[in-house]
Amino acid sequence: MSTLKNVKHLQCIHCKKTFPAEPGVYTCPDCGPKLGILDVIYDYDYIKANTSKEDFANNKDYSIWRYEPFMPIEENGPKPKLRVGWSPLYKADGLGEIIGLDTLYVKDDGINPTASLKDRASCVAVAKALEEKAEVICCSSTGNAASSLAGNAASVGIKTVIFVPGRAPSGKVSQLKIFGANVMSVQGSYEETFQLSAEAISRFGWYNRNAAVNPYLVEGKKTVTLEICEQMDWKVPDWIVFSVGDGCTIAGAWKGYVDLFKAGFIDKLPRVAGIQAEGCAPLAHAWKNGKGEAWEQEVENTIADSIAVGVPRNAIKALRAIKESNGVWETVTDEEILDSMRLMGKTAGVFGEPAGCAGMAGLQKLVKDGVIGKEETVVCAVTGNGLKDVKNAIDAAGEPLKVEPTIEGLNEALKKIGY
Secondary structure, rough: HHHHHHHOEEEEEEOEEOOOOOOOEEEOOOOOOOEEEEEEOOHHHHHHHHHOOHHOOOOOOHHHHHHHHHOOOOOOOOOOOOOOOOOOOEEEEHHHHHHHHOOOEEHHHHHHHOOEEEHHHHHHHHHHHHHHHOEEEEEEEEOHHHHHHHHHOOOOEEEEEEEEOOOHHHHHHHHHHOOOOOEEOOOOOOHHHHHHHHHHHHOOEEEEEOOOOOOHHHHHHHHHHHHHHHHOOOOOOEEEEEEOOHHHHHHHHHHHHHHHOOOOOOOOOEEEEEEEEEEOOOOOOOOOOOOOOHHHHHHHHOOHHHHHHHHHHHHHHHHHHHHOOOOOOEEOOOOOHHHHHHHHHHHHHOOOOOHHHHHHHHHHHHHHHOOOOOOOEEEEEEEHHHHHHHHHHHHOOOOOOOOOOOOOHHHHHHHHOOO
């Protein structure tokens, strides 16, 4: 029996059947793992009666656990040791001026312990695994979810078995190995990688950290917008912009604001922009083609490996986040992503990986096309650090100038760059 005082139950997003928030409950058995994704339904009256803005103002725990009143975690239960969350929210005036916005904020989640926003989901997954006394946690990932799981699990001594597609960047795979993960490099697509992990989880009884299948991952990811709202003194921006792969992140970002709204902490909601790479954009293409939730599988052909997901597992929640918020989808090319990497680094001092910069690339297009107005307040999330993918960073910025070890040689080099 669940002892979560702030949680009513889990609810299938398809048939609306409810289930207790108990160990082993992942998806609706009637609707299946694709349609039967579960949502955590909170007791907002309980939250209102027991939580206030003053409580947050007096809270000195600057991690995601400051938001426990909005999380499905056992009170005083075990947690991972890494400090996840409370990443900086920068007011990027110079960058905003260049792309045509009066008020632009950049949320840099690349500073999390394993250098991506995925730490938020994995931190909660490991906490739930600890509650269940699980010995092994498993997931499939294009890279960031894997490294975040490996790091957070290592901090409390839980073993991990992680499946990654063979194309995963070496920088991300090396993180997994350093954290002691048992890494399976699957010589196939991400979809094939996911399916193999699902079969292994079922056969061996490992704790499941896979996106959408585990309903608690969204609850971890929503802390990014709980933070943004608190960092903005509980003011709500006009737009929030996120890159999208599996759909879990944008679903969580939207739910964070919805939870705050239902609990009476804010009185309006933002619009949401979801950005996908043109080389793998099943959700954006479905929306642009008027197909609603009838998206189709796509090939994974983009440098933004972290969002190269041809079969997004949290598609329904992601699509509904855009629909419910009166938001938009946009796609960006790899060239636009690389341009955004350079621009954000040079003008805001934020170094993002390709997937982490896709949101900014999409924001530029939306402003240029007049979808987002100059006077509107926008928060754009950078979901992963650029050091995770050095090769593409070099492609974006270029190689250093080679200089002979003489002042004459230096002068020649300086002339090339206009000095």
